[in-house]
Amino acid sequence: MVKVVKFGGSSLADAEHFRQVASIIKADPARKYVVPSAPGKRYKDDVKVTDVLYNCYNMVKNHEDIDEYYKQISARYNGIISDLGLSFDISGELEYIKNALQHRSGRDFAASRGEYLNGLILAKYLGYDFIDAENVIFFKENGSFDEEKTNDVMSEELKKHEHAVIPGFYGVMPNGTIKTFSRGGSDITGSIVARAAEADLYENWTDVSGFKMADPRIIDDPCTINTITYRELRELSYMGATVLHEEAIFPVRYANIPINIKNTNAPEAAGTMIVASSSEYDAEKIITGVAGKKGFSVITIEKDMMNSEVGFGRKVLEILEDNEISFEHLPSGIDNMSIVISSASLEGRREKLINTITRNVKADSVTVEDNLALIAIVGRGMVKAKGTAARVFDAISNAGINIRMIDQGSSEISIIVGIEEHDFEKAHNAIYHEFVK
Numbered sequence: 001m002v003k004v005v006k007f008g009g010s011s012l013a014d015a016e017h018f019r020q021v022a023s024i025i026k027a028d029p030a031r032k033y034v035v036p037s038a039p040g041k042r043y044k045d046d047v048k049v050t051d052v053l054y055n056c057y058n059m060v061k062n063h064e065d066i067d068e069y070y071k072q073i074s075a076r077y078n079g080i081i082s083d084l085g086l087s088f089d090i091s092g093e094l095e096y097i098k099n100a101l102q103h104r105s106g107r108d109f110a111a112s113r114g115e116y117l118n119g120l121i122l123a124k125y126l127g128y129d130f131i132d133a134e135n136v137i138f139f140k141e142n143g144s145f146d147e148e149k150t151n152d153v154m155s156e157e158l159k160k161h162e163h164a165v166i167p168g169f170y171g172v173m174p175n176g177t178i179k180t181f182s183r184g185g186s187d188i189t190g191s192i193v194a195r196a197a198e199a200d201l202y203e204n205w206t207d208v209s210g211f212k213m214a215d216p217r218i219i220d221d222p223c224t225i226n227t228i229t230y231r232e233l234r235e236l237s238y239m240g241a242t243v244l245h246e247e248a249i250f251p252v253r254y255a256n257i258p259i260n261i262k263n264t265n266a267p268e269a270a271g272t273m274i275v276a277s278s279s280e281y282d283a284e285k286i287i288t289g290v291a292g293k294k295g296f297s298v299i300t301i302e303k304d305m306m307n308s309e310v311g312f313g314r315k316v317l318e319i320l321e322d323n324e325i326s327f328e329h330l331p332s333g334i335d336n337m338s339i340v341i342s343s344a345s346l347e348g349r350r351e352k353l354i355n356t357i358t359r360n361v362k363a364d365s366v367t368v369e370d371n372l373a374l375i376a377i378v379g380r381g382m383v384k385a386k387g388t389a390a391r392v393f394d395a396i397s398n399a400g401i402n403i404r405m406i407d408q409g410s411s412e413i414s415i416i417v418g419i420e421e422h423d424f425e426k427a428h429n430a431i432y433h434e435f436v437k
Helices: 015-026 049-061 067-083 091-102 107-126 147-158 186-196 230-238 246-255 312-322 350-361 388-398 421-435
Strands: 003-007 031-036 170-172 178-180 201-206 227-229 259-263 272-275 289-302 327-329 336-342 365-378 405-408 414-420
Touching (some): 003 015, 003 186, 015 031, 015 067, 015 107, 049 067, 049 107, 067 091, 067 107, 107 170, 107 178, 147 186, 186 201, 186 246, 227 230, 230 246, 230 272, 230 289, 230 365, 289 421, 312 350, 350 365, 365 421, 388 421, 414 421
Parallel strands (some): 003 031, 227 272
Antiparallel strands (some): 170 178, 259 272, 289 336, 289 365
16 A cells, blocks of 8 residues: 655644654555645744745845845754754755855745755655655646646656655746745645555645534634545635645546545544545535635626527627636526626726626626625535525525525535625524534
């Protein structure tokens, strides 16, 4: 059996956490390949190493001297090495990185060095081989991830190592410059390594014991999800659930490799299993989770006989495409069409967009309403349970909340409702407690 394990920044914040991580890895011989993040916060007001590196980059850009500030990074890593009792000198690496930053090596290079240095130290502490991600993870000229080349090269490289540490978050462009994934991208690296290793399981270790049914900042002590499918997770992640980077699903999904979300501070907890499919669900709860986002606007287009006009929808969507605006949902009626988009995408072009739509489709009226929030109720059990939608709508209504939009996908694993932003938290609580008593 082969397991790939990824540890987040909170799991590798200091030497004590390194020891904890090492004991977890050594406890299971199947844990052969390790993907570390950069050191996270050690305490509430601490600063993540990646943020310090970003600050160094910005200081150089503003022609500020980084010598004194950079000492924070050196002290952080040397402190970990000293506390672990390692005989390991990284002064050359630290000096090289500082010089590279001073010579404007790039923002992505700066950000990636946190994972790189942590990977070196963890490999030394574990006695594992170190594989630099820039040698096995590749991006294309346009900046998109080169999935096939990466899988081919990394598969061959992993065969040479019984155990290895591969730092997360970054890879390399065709011209040799460092390129990072979006923030939290170490999750993606772990997934890429799991696919290349043909792993039986990808363990993603963080500071929570699994995926919660709702945001704990909104719901007090929400239940942990035992099993969730990739499709359900994708729906919840897109709507704001943040335990796992949403793009981390794809490499392992294609290879049908399950993901186990685990807690470094409570390794005995089962956590959450993310699987390709499952017929199991909790008949008492029915739903798998609730998640949502604020910051949406609705463009409503009204025109008599719209439904009989061939190509009407295409014309509207082409206007959005020309303005590089993506849409979230398209709830429509016979003589009206609504488009839900991010409010941020309207900034600086609201009037232009309204005028263009009005002119090109000869609309009777085009209006924009802001301050909309979307909440997704997700669950594979909803297909088998009668009256789920009615329970959702009754819960929202009984809380005195007006529903502005309803959308249910053809797969029937999710229902999305649009409400006023000021009702967001109240609606979350009403829906959650309707299904979780």
